[in-house]
Amino acid sequence: MESAPRLRKRKAVEYTEDDVNESVDEATPKKKIKTVSKASKVKVEKVKKCSKPKASTSSKGIKKTEAKETKTSRSKPIKTAVENDVDIDFNDNTDQLHNLWDEAELLAQIEKIPLQVAKNLIGLLTEGCTLPFIARYRKTAVDNLMPDRLQELHESYENITHLKKKVKSVIDTLKKTNKLTPDIEKGILNARNLSELDLIYAPLKSHSLSLAERARNLGLEPHAVRALNGEYIDMNTLCGNTDELATIDKVESHITHIVADIIYKDTRVLEHMRSLKEETRFTITSNRTKSSTKDKVDDKKKLDNKSDPETYKLYFDWKCPSHFVKPHQTLALNRGEDEKILSVKVIVPDWFYNRLERFCLTLWKSNFWVRKGLGDAYNRLIKPWLSRHVRSDLTASAQKEAVKTFTTNLEKYLLTEPIKNRIIMGLDPGFRAGCKVGIINANGEKLDACTVYPNLRQQKSFDPAAKQIRDMISQHGVELIGLGNGTACRETELWLKSNNICDKVPIIIVPEQGASIYSVSKEAQKEHPNMDPNLISALSIARRVLDPLGELIKVEPKNLGVGMYQHDIPPKMLETALDSAVEKVVSLVGVDINTASQAMLRRISGLNEGRAKKIIEYRQEHNGFESRAEILKVTGIGKITFQQCAGFLTVLGSSEPLDTTIIHPESYKIAKSFAKKIGVDIKDLTKPHFPQMVETKILTINISETSAELNTDVCTLELIISAFKQKKYEDNVITFCKPVYSVAVQNVDQLKEGTSLTGVVRNVVPFGCFVDCGVGDNGLIHRSNLGGHQTPKLGDRVAVTVIASPKPKKIQLRLDKILD
Known part of the structure; x- marks a missing residue:
C-alpha cells in the first residue's frame, strides 16, 4: 500500500491549474490521460447535460441521494498489481482478472488454510467430486478436514467464483457506459465479496447524483483536494452566479461533501475502520414501536400481525453489548423489527470517532478540513455503514448458529433407530375428522387404509370403531402400532387401552410434525395417486417407524420442528443444511439401492432427481440390482457419476461381499489384499463373528507400514478396517419405546x-x-x-x-x- 506522503504528492501533480474547470473523470495521472481521455470526455459531456436539472432537485431528492451515498466502497484491499500502480488496459480486463483472481490463493487467504489444500479441493470439485465423496474417499488430499469444515470451504469457493463472474460483468457494463476509471476499477478488483462490490457499483448504476458528485460537477474537486492537502483556498473566488455557488456557505458545504467522500472511500481509512470495528464494543438497544401500542386495531391489521406484541415483552426496553447478544436474541429482534413491534438501534461509542479522527489527521495536512469532512462523513455515511455491518454480522452469526442447531437435531432425528421386519399400523388421531388408519408391510408397501370414528369423549362398552381396528389387526397380522403425537393423541391412547386393543400389540408414540404437510405435497401424490391426503398422513406415520430416514427426508426441513427460528432462516440455507445432514447420515449408514425411495436416492452423492428415477425404473424392470457394478448399466450413469455414488449405495445379497460395505469399488483390490494379509476370508464378511476376528487380527499390525506395503494411503486403509469391524444391524434386538406420558395428566x-x-x-x-x-x-x-x-x-x-x-x-x- 502507498504511503501517505506519496499519495499527497500524486494528488498535487494530478490536479494542476489547467484542470480546475474539468470534471473529476478527467482528473487522472498524466501518463494515463491518452488512454482514457476519449471516454472521459464523453462522460463529462453527459454529466454536464444532466447537471442543471439535478441542481434544482428538491430536499426529498437530496435525502435519497444521501442514502445512496452511504452505500460506498468498504472493500478490503487485496495485495494485487493494481495497488502497485500497474497500468490498466480497459479493453482487455479478462487476462488481468484471471491473474488477479487466483481462486486457490484467495480461498487460502480468506479461510486461512494451506495453499496446497485449497488447490486440491478446487481440483477435486472441478473434476465433479461431491463433498461426501471427498470427506470419505479423498481425506488425504484435503488434510483430513471434517465434513462441516469442507462445507464451509465449498461455500467460500462458490462465493469467490460467483464474485469473479460478477466483477467481470460489472467492469464490462461500466465500460459500455463510459463510467470506468482507474480508481473505480481498482476498487472493484479489490472487493472481497458481493456486498463490497455492490457498495462500489450501486452509486454508478443510478442516474441520480450524490452530494459529492454534484459538487464535483461544479468543478470544485481540485480545490477540495488542495485544501485537504493543506493549501489555502479563497472561498470568495469560487463563488459564482449560479444558485449552487451563490454564497461562501454553499461553496464550503460542497467542498465539505467532496472531502467527506474522499476520506470515506480512501482504502486506508476503510481498512482502519474495519480494524476499529473489530475492537469496538457496540451496544444493541430495542424499544417497542408506537404503532404496536395502539389498543384498537382493525381486524385486517390483526391478521397482518404474525405475533402478539406481548411475545416480545422482554425486548420492549432492552439493551446489551453486541458481543454478548445471543443468537436466538438476534433472531427474535429481527422478527420483532420485521413485524414493526420493535425498534432496534446500534449505539456507536464516541471512542470510535476519536480514534478514527486521530488516524485521518495523519493522512492529510489540513486538520481543519479533515475534521470538517470526517464529521460530515461520519454522521451521513460511516455511522449507517457501521450499523448495517454490526446488524449484518450478528444476523449472519445467528443464522449460522440456528442452522447448526437445526442440523444437529436433524441428524439425531434422522438416525432414529428403524424397526424393521414388522407389519405396522399408523394412527393419525383426531376428534371430528376421525382417526386415520394406515397399515404397511415389512417393505413399507400399503396393505390397507381407512378412517374410523372412535368415541373419544365417552367410553362405551361396545364401540364399532374398536371392533374395526381389532379386525384389521387380526386380518393383516399387525405387530406394532405407531400413534401420532398430535391432536387427540392422549385420548386415542386411553381409548386403545380401555378397549384392550394394545394388550398384545405394543404402541409407540411417533412425532408427526410435517406429516400432514407432506400428505398434500406433489411427491405424496406421485407416491399415492388419487388417495385421500388424510390417509397418506397415516401411512407416513407408520413408515416413520419402519424407515425414519427414508420418510423424514420427504418433508420440508422447516416443518420438522427440530430447529430454532427455522422459519426466519433463508429457505435456501435451510435446504442446503438438510442436504448436508442427509448426506452425512447416508455416509454413516449407507443406503440399500434395492429398497431406497426416489426421495432418498436423489440425495445420494452424485445423483439427482433424474438419475434416481432411472435407477428405480431399472430396478423395477430387472427385479433389483445384483451388484454395484450393475449400476453402470443404468441410463445416464457414467464412470464419474458411478465413482461419486457407488460407495454410498449397498447391495445386500450381492455375490461380491464388499458390495454390502462402505468400501469404494476402486479400493476392492486393496481390501482383498489386506484381508489376505491379516488372514481373514472376505466371504465371511457378513457373518456375526467377522468384526471381532478383524479386531483381534489388527492388534499386531502397523497401519502406516501396511498402507505403504499395499500401495495406498493411511486414510483408505483405516476406512477398510472400519468397514470390516462394522457390526451388521440385528433386526431381532429391537426394544420397543413404550409411551412415557403421565397417565394422570391429559391436557x-x-x-x-x-x-x-x-x-x-x-x-x-x-x-x-x-x-x-x-x-x-x-x-x-x-x-x-x-x-x-x-x-x-x-x-x-x-x-x-x-x-x-x-x-x-x-x-x-x-x-x-x-x-x-
Whole structure:
C-alpha cells in the first residue's frame, strides 16, 4: 500500500491549474490521460447535460441521494498489481482478472488454510467430486478436514467464483457506459465479496447524483483536494452566479461533501475502520414501536400481525453489548423489527470517532478540513455503514448458529433407530375428522387404509370403531402400532387401552410434525395417486417407524420442528443444511439401492432427481440390482457419476461381499489384499463373528507400514478396517419405546406448579430443550433449570416438574432426571 506522503504528492501533480474547470473523470495521472481521455470526455459531456436539472432537485431528492451515498466502497484491499500502480488496459480486463483472481490463493487467504489444500479441493470439485465423496474417499488430499469444515470451504469457493463472474460483468457494463476509471476499477478488483462490490457499483448504476458528485460537477474537486492537502483556498473566488455557488456557505458545504467522500472511500481509512470495528464494543438497544401500542386495531391489521406484541415483552426496553447478544436474541429482534413491534438501534461509542479522527489527521495536512469532512462523513455515511455491518454480522452469526442447531437435531432425528421386519399400523388421531388408519408391510408397501370414528369423549362398552381396528389387526397380522403425537393423541391412547386393543400389540408414540404437510405435497401424490391426503398422513406415520430416514427426508426441513427460528432462516440455507445432514447420515449408514425411495436416492452423492428415477425404473424392470457394478448399466450413469455414488449405495445379497460395505469399488483390490494379509476370508464378511476376528487380527499390525506395503494411503486403509469391524444391524434386538406420558395428566388445564410429568425431548436449542409431555404443547426446560444435569439429547425420555411461568400460556419445566 502507498504511503501517505506519496499519495499527497500524486494528488498535487494530478490536479494542476489547467484542470480546475474539468470534471473529476478527467482528473487522472498524466501518463494515463491518452488512454482514457476519449471516454472521459464523453462522460463529462453527459454529466454536464444532466447537471442543471439535478441542481434544482428538491430536499426529498437530496435525502435519497444521501442514502445512496452511504452505500460506498468498504472493500478490503487485496495485495494485487493494481495497488502497485500497474497500468490498466480497459479493453482487455479478462487476462488481468484471471491473474488477479487466483481462486486457490484467495480461498487460502480468506479461510486461512494451506495453499496446497485449497488447490486440491478446487481440483477435486472441478473434476465433479461431491463433498461426501471427498470427506470419505479423498481425506488425504484435503488434510483430513471434517465434513462441516469442507462445507464451509465449498461455500467460500462458490462465493469467490460467483464474485469473479460478477466483477467481470460489472467492469464490462461500466465500460459500455463510459463510467470506468482507474480508481473505480481498482476498487472493484479489490472487493472481497458481493456486498463490497455492490457498495462500489450501486452509486454508478443510478442516474441520480450524490452530494459529492454534484459538487464535483461544479468543478470544485481540485480545490477540495488542495485544501485537504493543506493549501489555502479563497472561498470568495469560487463563488459564482449560479444558485449552487451563490454564497461562501454553499461553496464550503460542497467542498465539505467532496472531502467527506474522499476520506470515506480512501482504502486506508476503510481498512482502519474495519480494524476499529473489530475492537469496538457496540451496544444493541430495542424499544417497542408506537404503532404496536395502539389498543384498537382493525381486524385486517390483526391478521397482518404474525405475533402478539406481548411475545416480545422482554425486548420492549432492552439493551446489551453486541458481543454478548445471543443468537436466538438476534433472531427474535429481527422478527420483532420485521413485524414493526420493535425498534432496534446500534449505539456507536464516541471512542470510535476519536480514534478514527486521530488516524485521518495523519493522512492529510489540513486538520481543519479533515475534521470538517470526517464529521460530515461520519454522521451521513460511516455511522449507517457501521450499523448495517454490526446488524449484518450478528444476523449472519445467528443464522449460522440456528442452522447448526437445526442440523444437529436433524441428524439425531434422522438416525432414529428403524424397526424393521414388522407389519405396522399408523394412527393419525383426531376428534371430528376421525382417526386415520394406515397399515404397511415389512417393505413399507400399503396393505390397507381407512378412517374410523372412535368415541373419544365417552367410553362405551361396545364401540364399532374398536371392533374395526381389532379386525384389521387380526386380518393383516399387525405387530406394532405407531400413534401420532398430535391432536387427540392422549385420548386415542386411553381409548386403545380401555378397549384392550394394545394388550398384545405394543404402541409407540411417533412425532408427526410435517406429516400432514407432506400428505398434500406433489411427491405424496406421485407416491399415492388419487388417495385421500388424510390417509397418506397415516401411512407416513407408520413408515416413520419402519424407515425414519427414508420418510423424514420427504418433508420440508422447516416443518420438522427440530430447529430454532427455522422459519426466519433463508429457505435456501435451510435446504442446503438438510442436504448436508442427509448426506452425512447416508455416509454413516449407507443406503440399500434395492429398497431406497426416489426421495432418498436423489440425495445420494452424485445423483439427482433424474438419475434416481432411472435407477428405480431399472430396478423395477430387472427385479433389483445384483451388484454395484450393475449400476453402470443404468441410463445416464457414467464412470464419474458411478465413482461419486457407488460407495454410498449397498447391495445386500450381492455375490461380491464388499458390495454390502462402505468400501469404494476402486479400493476392492486393496481390501482383498489386506484381508489376505491379516488372514481373514472376505466371504465371511457378513457373518456375526467377522468384526471381532478383524479386531483381534489388527492388534499386531502397523497401519502406516501396511498402507505403504499395499500401495495406498493411511486414510483408505483405516476406512477398510472400519468397514470390516462394522457390526451388521440385528433386526431381532429391537426394544420397543413404550409411551412415557403421565397417565394422570391429559391436557394443559390440569397442569399446576409442582406437577410431576414424564415426556420425550423433541427439540434441543442453545438455551435449553423442549419436552413433549403429552398435553398438546411442548414445555421448555431452560438451561438454568437443568438441575446440574447435562442438556438432554433429542429423543431422551425425562422426568420433569412444572414450575411457575412468567408467560401464562407457556409451560416451564425443571429437569428431575433423564430416564433410562
